[in-house]
Amino acid sequence: MIVLHNVQKKLGMRPVLRHIHMEVKKGECLSIVGPNGAGKTTLLKVCACIHQIDAGSMYWNGQDVYKQLTEYKRNLGWISHHHFLYENFTPVENLRFYSELYGVKNCEETIKRWLKIVDLYVFKDIPVRTFSKGMKQRLSLARALLHEPSILLLDEPFTGLDQDGVQLLFHLLQQEKEKQTAIMMVTHDFSHIEKISNKVIFLHKGEIAAESVQTEEKHIKEMYKTLVDER
Numbered sequence: 001m002i003v004l005h006n007v008q009k010k011l012g013m014r015p016v017l018r019h020i021h022m023e024v025k026k027g028e029c030l031s032i033v034g035p036n037g038a039g040k041t042t043l044l045k046v047c048a049c050i051h052q053i054d055a056g057s058m059y060w061n062g063q064d065v066y067k068q069l070t071e072y073k074r075n076l077g078w079i080s081h082h083h084f085l086y087e088n089f090t091p092v093e094n095l096r097f098y099s100e101l102y103g104v105k106n107c108e109e110t111i112k113r114w115l116k117i118v119d120l121y122v123f124k125d126i127p128v129r130t131f132s133k134g135m136k137q138r139l140s141l142a143r144a145l146l147h148e149p150s151i152l153l154l155d156e157p158f159t160g161l162d163q164d165g166v167q168l169l170f171h172l173l174q175q176e177k178e179k180q181t182a183i184m185m186v187t188h189d190f191s192h193i194e195k196i197s198n199k200v201i202f203l204h205k206g207e208i209a210a211e212s213v214q215t216e217e218k219h220i221k222e223m224y225k226t227l228v229d230e231r
């Protein structure tokens with residue numbers, strides 16, 4: 001569904017991504033691991049079209065992403081350490097803003113449903129600035145999913161979530177896979193990978209150093225150590 005072919009990206013003078021070939025199919029979750037500074041967030045930002053590629057190609061459903069940019073962006077859901085919420089708005093106001101932006105149907109019903117899913121309904125009229133980090137992350141999940149994206153880009157999505165929040169996110173991601181959403185997830189926590197991912201890529205110094213469909217924590221740890229020690 002999403003294909004990157006020989007993608008290159010420089011930031012400033014520095015090549016940050018080189019020779020990136022990868023594919024994420026519908027209903028598949030790809031995890032991206034690698035040391036700090038390897039280029040993982042940059043790769044997600046390229047896929048979110050926050051950064052434009054310098055060379056190579058990016059396809060969505062067989063067509064060039066840049067030739068269907070509006071439709072592509074409408075289908076994206078993005079979760080990262082930055083929650084993209086308006087601090088002075090309540091949860092309802094935040095979700096209303098995003099619902100209108102994405103043209104969500106049955107807006108008020110959808111907002112209510114999502115606030116119940118992420119367990120924030122009782123806080124619906126309280127400004128987000130009073131929320132804990134985990135509460136903001138929960139609201140951010142609702143923000144990212146309420147328009148039913150077909151591509152999910154997750155940059156360390158478990159950050160700040162308590163155990164119930166972690167379980168909720170696994171449940172939501174499993175549902176997304178069943179709905180045929182293509183998921184890309186950056187994580188430093190290898191224990192999360194095998195629960196949800198179909199394959200893993202190892203990014204090192206901007207290149208894909210290895211790829212594996214074995215997603216067990218032990219296997220990933222061993223591969224990671226070998227790759228980092230070798231280079």
Ligand SMILES: Nc1ncnc2c1ncn2[C@@H]1O[C@H](COP(=O)(O)OP(=O)(O)OP(=O)(O)O)[C@@H](O)[C@H]1O
Nearest residue numbers: 011012014016034035036037038039040041042043
């Ligand atoms: N706006 C920018 N301008 C110049 N260099 C940048 C910019 N953003 C990131 N970089 C550099 O690009 C490289 C890759 O950064 P990136 O954030 O993608 O790494 P990462 O693998 O996500 O790291 P981490 O695990 O620490 O989050 C780093 O060396 C970083 O310093």
